[in-house]
Amino acid sequence: MDGRAAFLGVESSLTNARWEPAQSIREGDELDRHAAAISQQFTDMPLPVSRILAGRDLGDLTIDQFLEPKLRDLLPNPSRFRDMDRAAARLADAVEAGTPIGVFGDYDVDGAAAAALLVNVLGMLGLVVDVHIPDRMREGYGPNAAALHALQERGAGLIVTVDCGITAHAPLAAVAETGMDVIVVDHHLAGPELPPAHSVINPNRLDEDGAYGHLCAAGVTFILLVALLRELRGRGVFTDVRPAPDLIRQLDIVGLATVCDVVPLTGVNRAFVGQGLKVLAQRTNIGLACLADQAGLNTPPSGHTLGFMLGPRINAGGRIGQSDLGVRLLSAHAADEAGAIAASLDELNKRRREIEQEIRTHAMDLAVQQDASPVVLVGHEVWHEGVIGIVAGRLREALGKPACVVALGDGADGGTGIGKGSGRSIPGFRLGSAVIAAQQAGILAGGGGHDMAAGFSVEADRMAEFHDFLCQRFEAEIGGAVPRPVRQVAGLLSTAGVLPELVDWLDRLGPFGSGNPEPRFALPDCRIGYAKAVGRDGAHVSCRLDDGSGGTLSAIAFQAGGTPLGEALLAARDGTPLHILGRVRRDHFRGGQAMQIEIEDAAQRLS
Numbered sequence: 001m002d003g004r005a006a007f008l009g010v011e012s013s014l015t016n017a018r019w020e021p022a023q024s025i026r027e028g029d030e031l032d033r034h035a036a037a038i039s040q041q042f043t044d045m046p047l048p049v050s051r052i053l054a055g056r057d058l059g060d061l062t063i064d065q066f067l068e069p070k071l072r073d074l075l076p077n078p079s080r081f082r083d084m085d086r087a088a089a090r091l092a093d094a095v096e097a098g099t100p101i102g103v104f105g106d107y108d109v110d111g112a113a114a115a116a117l118l119v120n121v122l123g124m125l126g127l128v129v130d131v132h133i134p135d136r137m138r139e140g141y142g143p144n145a146a147a148l149h150a151l152q153e154r155g156a157g158l159i160v161t162v163d164c165g166i167t168a169h170a171p172l173a174a175v176a177e178t179g180m181d182v183i184v185v186d187h188h189l190a191g192p193e194l195p196p197a198h199s200v201i202n203p204n205r206l207d208e209d210g211a212y213g214h215l216c217a218a219g220v221t222f223i224l225l226v227a228l229l230r231e232l233r234g235r236g237v238f239t240d241v242r243p244a245p246d247l248i249r250q251l252d253i254v255g256l257a258t259v260c261d262v263v264p265l266t267g268v269n270r271a272f273v274g275q276g277l278k279v280l281a282q283r284t285n286i287g288l289a290c291l292a293d294q295a296g297l298n299t300p301p302s303g304h305t306l307g308f309m310l311g312p313r314i315n316a317g318g319r320i321g322q323s324d325l326g327v328r329l330l331s332a333h334a335a336d337e338a339g340a341i342a343a344s345l346d347e348l349n350k351r352r353r354e355i356e357q358e359i360r361t362h363a364m365d366l367a368v369q370q371d372a373s374p375v376v377l378v379g380h381e382v383w384h385e386g387v388i389g390i391v392a393g394r395l396r397e398a399l400g401k402p403a404c405v406v407a408l409g410d411g412a413d414g415g416t417g418i419g420k421g422s423g424r425s426i427p428g429f430r431l432g433s434a435v436i437a438a439q440q441a442g443i444l445a446g447g448g449g450h451d452m453a454a455g456f457s458v459e460a461d462r463m464a465e466f467h468d469f470l471c472q473r474f475e476a477e478i479g480g481a482v483p484r485p486v487r488q489v490a491g492l493l494s495t496a497g498v499l500p501e502l503v504d505w506l507d508r509l510g511p512f513g514s515g516n517p518e519p520r521f522a523l524p525d526c527r528i529g530y531a532k533a534v535g536r537d538g539a540h541v542s543c544r545l546d547d548g549s550g551g552t553l554s555a556i557a558f559q560a561g562g563t564p565l566g567e568a569l570l571a572a573r574d575g576t577p578l579h580i581l582g583r584v585r586r587d588h589f590r591g592g593q594a595m596q597i598e599i600e601d602a603a604q605r606l607s
Contacts, residue, residue: 024055078227102156107318112326113257163217218257264515319386379406
């Protein structure tokens with residue numbers, strides 16, 4: 001906590017959170033003056049939006065540039081990255097020679113997207129591209145020598161790894177011994193020693209300045225392709241008869257990966273997603289269009305579309321199905337092929353949800369037994385490795401502490417005694433660094449990741465030791481107590497003030513996600529006109545808010561059934577006023593002009 005007073009005095013809400021004013025570079029009168037100046041420049045901008053912008057650090061961007069992020073303003077010069085020009089030159093040599101390319105990718109959305117970018121663009125340049133996506137259960141994460149050699153045997157004259165490879169020293173050394181060049185394109189945390197490869201492009205190399213460490217692998221791959229086309233232009237390859245591929249048409253794939261990999265939506269990442277959503281709306285990628293139809297998308301695409309409708313379906317192939325379905329979908333050319341893959345991914349996603357729910361319930365039962373621990377580490381022999389990352393995220397959300405989930409035993413690794421784990425962290429605890437340190441200490445068989453997420457391999461009999469290691473790291477970085485969750489509040493709204501034009505302007509602050517959270521607002525002293533449980537088994541709570549400002553407002557609290565929040569909303573039908581915290585939404589079930597609040601939290605009014 002930064003010492004500021006709690007917003008509306010809420011120290012402990014119904015979700016056990018403290019409400020705080022959203023982070024701002026200005027306060028008090030200074031904030032008011034800047035908000036007034038912005039309102040004079042944008043006369044139709046609602047005051048809550050101008051106050052949000054007045055508190056933002058826009059860096060060198062103007063407000064217009066922030067509201068409409070464009071690649072021409074935000075895309076870095078590719079040459080600023082180590083090995084980028086070297087890799088672009090090697091790929092350009094391959095284009096001119098017609099060299100077949102082998103691509104080794106990861107089995108998540110980011111890996112599929114990065115691989116599909118290479119398939120699509122190098123294919124337009126006339127190259128044959130052979131992709132290998134490892135099976136999560138049989139091969140695990142990252143390059144393995146057998147698969148790399150198989151790419152060679154099938155004719156690849158150059159191999160590119162995407163979203164992996166930065167720690168694959170032994171497999172890449174085995175390939176290097178054959179004389180094969182490998183280009184590593186990754187974004188995961190790098191160690192002090194780089195793998196043996198022709199080029200290693202990674203904004204998180206220790207010899208990079210970290211300014212673009214927030215890029216996902218597909219973003220790094222896109223910049224590599226920008227560098228490649230620049231190199232080819234310099235060589236005079238493109239003519240009126242042979243024009244350069246249009247990279248803008250690939251931004252829907254880049255935007256998808258950027259949202260789904262939960263990297264910060266700041267800087268160039270905002271442009272990737274913002275421009276990517278415009279491309280997605282044009283439905284030029286047949287695979288994404290078919291998948292959107294399977295998902296029942298009937299509204300303009302948004303960050304939510306990418307992260308909660310399309311992304312999980314693509315991920316389902318790598319989690320519990322066929323690992324290469326994602327890249328095949330994103331690089332499909334025929335509608336019938338794309339439609340069949342999209343249907344398969346939709347069915348796999350339904351099965352994934354069933355498996356996830358079963359494991360989540362079991363994992364939560366085990367996690368509550370570690371109530372005194374600042375970090376949760378749970379595992380079981382029958383858990384499916386493909387969903388443990390999702391379950392770890394659910395535990396983190398429910399318990400407010402870092403959570404790691406491990407698939408142990410025969411179900412995970414065919415009987416070698418090594419479990420596959422995945423973890424999700426909270427701000428302040430660098431889980432990826434902790435996992436790397438545990439590997440260096442000999443506790444883990446392997447692992448890596450980011451500050452907020454990591455994957456690892458651990459022997460079953462070292463689970464307790466790893467748990468102790470994580471708890472010690474947590475206490476060293478944060479302290480012994482798990483901090484109370486904080487809900488940052490952008491400002492106050494009344495029910496009468498939630499209007500369509502407010503949502504239109506708030507949308508321009510997006511795309512929202514990690515690093516650019518969607519603003520949440522407090523509506524104080526609301527009375528609940530009615531409230532009822534809705535959805536399957538009463539999973540959600542629908543209600544109507546009235547704060548006496550002259551208008552009532554519909555609201556819904558998703559997944560609140562049976563929780564203290566949901567029970568309080570239902571009980572407030574007796575007239576008890578509540579402070580409501582949530583996000584403003586259009587009610588698309590009522591045509592999109594009606595407004596509603598998506599309730600995230602609530603608090604009793606202080607007497």
